[in-house]
Structures are given as C-alpha cells and as structure tokens.
Amino acid sequence: xANKQTVxxxxxxxxxxxxxxxxxxxxxxxxxxxSEEFGFxxxxxxxxxxxxLYASKSGEEIVEKQSYVFEDRSGEKITLRPxxxxxxxRMVAKKQGQxxxxxxxxxFGPFWRYERPQKGxxxxxxxxxxxxxxxxxxxxxxxxxxxxxxxxxxxxxxADEVQIKVxxxxxxxxxxxxxGLDDEARAxxxxxxxxxxxxxxxxxxxxxxxxxxxxxxxxxxxxxxxNKDLWKNSETLxxxxxxxxxxxxxxxxxxxxxxxxxxxxxxxxxxxxxxTAGDFRALFGGGRYDNLVGDVGGQKVGxxxxxxxxxxxxxxxxxLGRLPEVGSTPADVYITVFDQDTFTESLGLxxxxxxxxxxxTSHLKIEKLGKQFKYADRIGARYALVLGPDEIASGMxxxxxxxxxxxxxxxxxxxxSELKKFLEG
RNA sequence: GUGGGUGUAGCUCAACGGCAGAGCGUCGCACUGUGACUGCGGAUGUUGAGGGUUCGAAACCCUUCACCCACCCCA
Numbered sequence: 001x002a003n004k005q006t007v008x009x010x011x012x013x014x015x016x017x018x019x020x021x022x023x024x025x026x027x028x029x030x031x032x033x034x035s036e037e038f039g040f041x042x043x044x045x046x047x048x049x050x051x052x053l054y055a056s057k058s059g060e061e062i063v064e065k066q067s068y069v070f071e072d073r074s075g076e077k078i079t080l081r082p083x084x085x086x087x088x089x090r091m092v093a094k095k096q097g098q099x100x101x102x103x104x105x106x107x108f109g110p111f112w113r114y115e116r117p118q119k120g121x122x123x124x125x126x127x128x129x130x131x132x133x134x135x136x137x138x139x140x141x142x143x144x145x146x147x148x149x150x151x152x153x154x155x156x157x158x159a160d161e162v163q164i165k166v167x168x169x170x171x172x173x174x175x176x177x178x179x180g181l182d183d184e185a186r187a188x189x190x191x192x193x194x195x196x197x198x199x200x201x202x203x204x205x206x207x208x209x210x211x212x213x214x215x216x217x218x219x220x221x222x223x224x225x226x227n228k229d230l231w232k233n234s235e236t237l238x239x240x241x242x243x244x245x246x247x248x249x250x251x252x253x254x255x256x257x258x259x260x261x262x263x264x265x266x267x268x269x270x271x272x273x274x275x276t277a278g279d280f281r282a283l284f285g286g287g288r289y290d291n292l293v294g295d296v297g298g299q300k301v302g303x304x305x306x307x308x309x310x311x312x313x314x315x316x317x318x319x320l321g322r323l324p325e326v327g328s329t330p331a332d333v334y335i336t337v338f339d340q341d342t343f344t345e346s347l348g349l350x351x352x353x354x355x356x357x358x359x360x361t362s363h364l365k366i367e368k369l370g371k372q373f374k375y376a377d378r379i380g381a382r383y384a385l386v387l388g389p390d391e392i393a394s395g396m397x398x399x400x401x402x403x404x405x406x407x408x409x410x411x412x413x414x415x416x417s418e419l420k421k422f423l424e425g
Numbered sequence: 426g427u428g429g430g431u432g433u434a435g436c437u438c439a440a441c442g443g444c445a446g447a448g449c450g451u452c453g454c455a456c457u458g459u460g461a462c463u464g465c466g467g468a469u470g471u472u473g474a475g476g477g478u479u480c481g482a483a484a485c486c487c488u489u490c491a492c493c494c495a496c497c498c499c500a
Contacts, residue, residue: 309500
C-alpha cells in the first residue's frame, strides 16, 4: 500500500474531485442560463476531427505545434479538437440549406492543446463557445459583447475587476494601410503591438526596430494605439458601442486598439476580457469571422462569437474570494441503522424520504452510532435520523440537527413535512 | 521548443554532511442510543528515481523523471 505508486495521470489534465466538479458545474450553469436568456441553443460537435479542418484556418501555432494529432487505424490524420469554431463552421456548412439564420448556438466541452502547462493553462481545458451565425450587422457584434458582459456580471465580477476590450481588425487594417504598410509589414506591426504590454518601453522600441520599422512608421503605429478615439473611424465599432450603451453595459466595455488576436480567421470586430489588476491571462476572446463557413465548404455567411475557458475565470474568482460555496453535501439527511432487527425499517424510511425528493443516504451496516453520526457529520449532512426500538414502538423518529445539535422525537407522519420545512428554511 | 524553481508522512512544511521530525489529517479509546469540542493512545516514509563523492548523504555532484513558474502561443 505505502510502497505502491499511484498510476500517473496524463500531463496537463486535471482531476475534478467533487468540490472542483461542483465549481465547474456552477460555471456551466451560469453559461447555460446566460446563453438561454439570450435565446441561444445548446449544441455539441465531435471531440475528434480531421487535421484538415484546422489546417491554415486556425493559425500555424495551434495546428502545427499545439494540436494532438495521431493516425487512426486507416492512416487518416485525426486531431483532438483544439477549438470549436471550425467544427461549428463545418456543421453549419453541412446543413446550411435547412437552418434558419441567424443561428444562436452555444456549447461547453473539453479541448486539447499540446503545450507546456502553467498558471491558467492546461493541456485539457473546458470552454464555453457561443456564436451567432448568419448575421452581418453590428447588432450581432454588440449582442455577443453584451452576452459576455452579462456573464461576467452574473458570476459576480464587477466592471472595476474585469474589462472587455474591443477592437476591429478591419479598422486596424485600414489604419495601417494609411501608414503605407503592406500585408507583411502589417502582420509585423500587429506582432509589435501585441508585445507592448509585455515588454518594457526600451525593449519594446528596440523590438520595433528589429522588426524593421522606420522611426516614422513606429511613430505612426504608436499614434494609432494611443488614439483612444480611433474607434470613431469605424462605423461598426461606433454602432457596437452605441448599442452596448443603450443596453446599459458600457461600464464593462472599452475600446483598445492593441487587441489584435492571433487566430487567422477573424475578419472584423475582435474582443477579449481581462482582469483589470493584470494578474491573469485573457478570460475569454472572440470576434467576427465572416469567411470561415465558406472556407469549410459552405456559402459565405457572417459569424461572430467568443470562447471562454473555465480555468482563468476560476483563478480570478478564487483570488477575489468570489467562488460559490457549492456542493457541500451529497445528502441532506443521514439515516442511521440501529441493529439487525431494525435495519429494514431504516431502509424503508430512506425510501419514503427519497420519494419525497429529499437527498438521503443511509448507513449500510450495523455499527456504533458514534461512527454513524461521525460519518453523517463528515459528509456534511444536515440531519441525522435514529430509528431504534423505542422510536419504532412509539411510531416516532429521532431527528437530530447536526448543525446546532438540537434533537427531538417527531412522528413518522409529520417527518417529511418537517424535513421539507427545515431544509427549505 | 527555450529558461528558471521545487521534489521529505494523506496535506502543509522542518531537520549545520551525523538516530528522519512537527502541525494538521487519519485510526483507536474515554463514549454499550449520538458527530463537531476536550483528553489519552496508535499507525504511516525506498526523503521522486538511478548513479557518484564521503567513515557517514534528505542535504554535495551528475543523470533522469515529475510538478510549478516564465517565455512562445492562447481559453
């Protein structure tokens, strides 16, 4: 026993013990209710996809370096999905003629990326995906941003603690175009912008030179990302901020020209949520991807959505002491067994209470009552019942409140209504 | 893929190169119809693994593995 090694788990995976699972479920419940309140439907794609689905659409890093790829028995290259959006695009393309647009769909499930695990990053992670397909208007972009803000609000994060930073690829393309940057230079410019918060001023400027920018170009780019009013040059962003304002969510949302995002398929509005203290990575990220459905064989339709991992938001809530107290007990009521003669009585009582919809566990063998009470206490049961010869003779049940130690005899008839009253109150 | 840190009991951690320990937890008893509190008592280690230096290694050196952190990228 002691000298036996536990079989190791796969690197980068997490075990969800009941406490952690309760938190994941709580997050899932919040994702579900926000999604459904906005009229989105749940769906799910396969966990295995062909490598082709991601090739050249997700970005080289994700496909070449971070995907779990293996050959199945026929020799086909299969990958464990690193993200959901391409699957969604494929599903839409496949049934495009039968669907009513705009679609409002959401999903929550596991994803894999083969990278070095670290704070807020694991190889297997769970992600909420929510997308609107078949709608080009800024109203769609705005709705997704509003949903994102609503979710943050719902899990108890306020606008001082988190901010959704919004930008537009289109806008940045146009503006860098004005600076005379070609596609290659633009890619480098985005790379440079992306690095601004990570490097010190000097190092960042040096990095700009290394990328081959002239002083004039660097000044131009800096002017762009320092321009807090740059969004006014974008009709879409102007509209998005107007709608967000009208919905009363502007406090969660701000314009940030340095938000670019790495995935290749984004075409318009892009956004990310960050903790304002800057302790963690992005809580979620998303944007508009108008070409993806067309790229996987469908007709081109507008699409916008975002993905939110379960890990960073959990770290943030934990830091703020905002994680809910959930799943503290598997059974509200614990039924002890007194002796062999009364065992079946206890079992019958359990059945009765269970049928009333109350969570009940009963002891499985005759043991000292002390041990039984101890177990009931350990699992967090709120009440313990004793059904001994005295109680059976008098048609009573001994009901003990494990929280305050109160104990009383009550009749079998009134037990269930009493329990319900106590548990609800 | 690159760089750094840490591995000692179930957990958190101590131990100058000189007998491997504490707290918490766990188990038993006090308590033959009652948990949490209290008191008493018990159990648990290939010091991550392999090699080397040494009279002597948890400690020093090498190798390896695991985990953590940062970079890269991203949820």
